[in-house]
């Protein structure tokens with residue numbers, strides 16, 4: 001998307017002319033020409049498309065996992081058991097109380113204006129510079145978006161029954177586990193995704209796909225031969241769909257605990273300092289802009305990409321931007337199929353509550369404000385967000401996001417492999 005500055009091109013040409021013959025043939029420079037394999041590459045190679053798909057499939061056994069239901073609590077239990085089985089055994093839970101705002105009192109979360117089907121968000125879409133959520137400018141053809149609240153819009157009786165229990169206000173929990181750093185256990189990166197969903201489907205993409213990225217990274221980083229200098233926390237937020245209440249509860253409860261050794265002299269840090277928060281939310285579907293009739297291409301577009309966003313108006317914009325570029329650089333090196341692009345309009349996800357407290361970014365299938373918000377994902381909060389909706393080319397985009405974050409965080413946290 002960005003053209004190379006002409007000075008860089010000129011330098012590259014000059015360098016080719018004066019470089020020794022070995023460099024002209026593209027062989028690696030001497031400094032990295034030893035036979036030691038890149039440990040990060042080895043760790044990334046332990047990600048696997050079939051395992052990623054199986055984790056998403058496992059999450060969909062709990063339907064849409066709507067917050068405040070038994071199917072949501074069962075999913076939290078299942079995720080915790082999976083994390084332990086990967087070797088991420090120090091699982092803990094955040095407990096908080098959720099009382100819905102009046103607009104949620106139907107027990108069905110956010111209410112779409114048009115009732116069932118793909119309701120609009122009210123009135124004509126906003127237009128003009130900076131008018132998209134997050135501050136971007138909407139471009140091109142736009143399709144309607146909204147939340148399905150109609151059980152009968154789900155044609156599959158099994159899934160309709162699975163999603164039928166309404167939400168009840170009250171206590172909520174969300175689970176996390178932590179890879180403890182060897183030399184800097186008092187600092188950590190947070191790798192997150194939200195495990196709750198809505199829309200009378202299976203929330204396979206929103207956000208089974210991001211939850212599975214977090215779980216697969218927990219699996220790889222928990223391998224017995226993997227160590228990192230800094231800590232990494234893997235967390236599956238609840239209540240994202242009601243307004244990021246789960247991540248807000250985490251920030252409220254734990255922000256002041258950062259970097260404190262507890263008990264003193266123990267070398268243990270229950271809440272390491274937040275070096276960065278990386279959220280994964282809707283990872284699989286990048287079929288391009290809607291057509292003029294509002295429909296979408298059936299296939300993943302060949303030029304699909306992983307979208308990494310920071311929020312340019314946030315207090316930590318400069319450091320969040322650095323974090324975004326670190327992941328984009330890791331994508332160049334480690335992702336097998338799809339590139340990454342960086343945008344400055346992060347919005348509407350669990351990285352939001354962190355953005356003025358720590359460097360925070362989101363990783364997605366598309367930009368949230370100008371693309372998803374413009375109707376680029378027809379399954380968003382719809383009964384069609386089912387495991388069976390997606391092809392391997394879709395699942396592979398989520399896998400590439402996992403490769404991107406794993407590669408980036410492995411470098412930042414200082415991954416090495418024990419012999």
Ligand SMILES: [Zn+2]
Pocket residue numbers: 194206207240281282
């Ligand atoms: Zn989501």
